[in-house]
Amino acid sequence: xxxxxxxxxxxxxxxxxxxxxxxxxxxxxxxxxxxxxxxxxxxxxxxxxxxxxxxxxxxxxxxxxxxxxxxxxxxxxxxxxxxxxxxxxxxxxxxxxxxxxxxxxxxxxxxxxxxxxxxxxxxxxxxxxxxxxxxxxxxxxxxxxxxxxxxxxxxxxxxxxxxxxxxxxxxxxxxxxxxxxxxxxxxxxxxxxxxxxxxxxxxxxxxxxxxxxxxxxxxxxxxxxxxxxxxxxxxxxxxxxxxxxxxxxxxxxxxxxxxxxxxxxxxxxxxxx
Amino acid sequence: xxxxxxxxxxxxxxxxxxxxxxxxxxxxxxxxxxxxxxxxxxxxxxxxxxxxxxxxxxxxxxxxxxxxxxxxxxxxxxxxxxxxxxxxxxxxxxxxxxxxxxxxxxxxxxxxxxxxxxxxxxxxxxxxxxxxxxxxxxxxxxxxxxxxxxxxxxxxxxxxxxxxxxxxxxxxxxxxxxx
Numbered sequence: 001x002x003x004x005x006x007x008x009x010x011x012x013x014x015x016x017x018x019x020x021x022x023x024x025x026x027x028x029x030x031x032x033x034x035x036x037x038x039x040x041x042x043x044x045x046x047x048x049x050x051x052x053x054x055x056x057x058x059x060x061x062x063x064x065x066x067x068x069x070x071x072x073x074x075x076x077x078x079x080x081x082x083x084x085x086x087x088x089x090x091x092x093x094x095x096x097x098x099x100x101x102x103x104x105x106x107x108x109x110x111x112x113x114x115x116x117x118x119x120x121x122x123x124x125x126x127x128x129x130x131x132x133x134x135x136x137x138x139x140x141x142x143x144x145x146x147x148x149x150x151x152x153x154x155x156x157x158x159x160x161x162x163x164x165x166x167x168x169x170x171x172x173x174x175x176x177x178x179x180x181x182x183x184x185x186x187x188x189x190x191x192x193x194x195x196x197x198x199x200x201x202x203x204x205x206x207x208x209x210x211x212x213x214x215x216x217x218x219x220x221x222x223x224x225x226x227x228x229x230x231x232x233x234x235x236x237x238x239x240x241x242x243x244x245x246x247x248x249x250x251x252x253x254x255x256x257x258x259x260x261x262x263x264x265x266x267x268x269x270x271x272x273x
Numbered sequence: 274x275x276x277x278x279x280x281x282x283x284x285x286x287x288x289x290x291x292x293x294x295x296x297x298x299x300x301x302x303x304x305x306x307x308x309x310x311x312x313x314x315x316x317x318x319x320x321x322x323x324x325x326x327x328x329x330x331x332x333x334x335x336x337x338x339x340x341x342x343x344x345x346x347x348x349x350x351x352x353x354x355x356x357x358x359x360x361x362x363x364x365x366x367x368x369x370x371x372x373x374x375x376x377x378x379x380x381x382x383x384x385x386x387x388x389x390x391x392x393x394x395x396x397x398x399x400x401x402x403x404x405x406x407x408x409x410x411x412x413x414x415x416x417x418x419x420x421x422x423x424x425x426x427x428x429x430x431x432x433x434x435x436x437x438x439x440x441x442x443x444x445x446x447x448x449x450x451x452x
Contacts, residue, residue: 014312015308015312017315017316020402021401021402021409021413022398022399022401022402023398024316025401025413025417026398028313028417029417031309031313031349032347032349032350032353033347033349035284035305035349038305038306038308038309038349039305041308041309041312042304042307042308044308044312045307045308045311045312049311049325050307050308050311052325053307053311053325053328053329053332054300054303054307056329057303057329057332057333057336060329060333061299061333061336061337
């Protein structure tokens, strides 16, 4: 340590911003080296201010660190609360996404081997994103469930945010699997509108039942209708132009219905009540 | 938390303890380094709220990256390096500090007056004081605060090219004064 120290009066004037710039610069250079003079400054700093900053620092140090995905979302302009909601969605965890990718890869591979399995791919493809939506709200899997039930947060908003997040992640997976399919390229996209329609229908149904049940109902209807036609070989009936327009209509209708009733309908996110 | 008995450990030992998650050591480091950091940053930014925020950021960063201190030089200088860069970042994100500087320049005696007053003295302090506030701010940011041209430009709210020309002019003036 140096033996030379700043004059106490100079420290006082420096701390109060009254020291001329060249003397302040010299004081700062000394302060970097001298713990004793740094200590003297503390008497000129408002202890309430120091205390307040300390509490903020401790709060932030104690807060769980945000994951890379969450920080990326925040940087892209998503609100902090929304980013956290998206990140804790059970569907977006690795194992689930791996499972969806695995099943679809298998279906695509089977379709390569035998043309008949192609039909099954179309039956299964919309179920991937749809099941993702259900899992996002499945009671035991959602870590924010208890908080969500008690929080004064719009159920519809939560539903839409999570559904959008799930679709944003799972649709590319299905699309990638679709590209592996044999046959013309439009086939690879034929499941898109049915997926949109089914998702909107499920969302609209959440006014009456929990998301899990709603997705279950929609998925069951979908399989009951398409599986027999697919097995019978009438692919056009389920995926032709007419069917595509029908699913587009369902998607638009469901969306409009949700928009129209957004203030009057209570979305049931909790236990079926 | 500011009234506990002093901790005998050196700053470097405190940082090592912080790496292991020692909250007591962190509190002690905060106690020692908050005051001067608050004052020093406060001299470079007119908004106390922004300074508080930057200081907060700085200590959170110290807690998280204590292990990244390279064990050379003063811990205080390391903390200052973090703090001044956080301030530059905060200023880039938010409002430019230029209006406050202009106000300051108006109160200051004119550059000519400075020069005339300082001609009779030959030392560095007087030479520095003889610079206009604009030139002195650039000298302070680059030479004394250790910022790059680009960082100094952000801190002062002027283009990097201006920092370079002002620095050149300041250097020429200082050389002349000290010759």
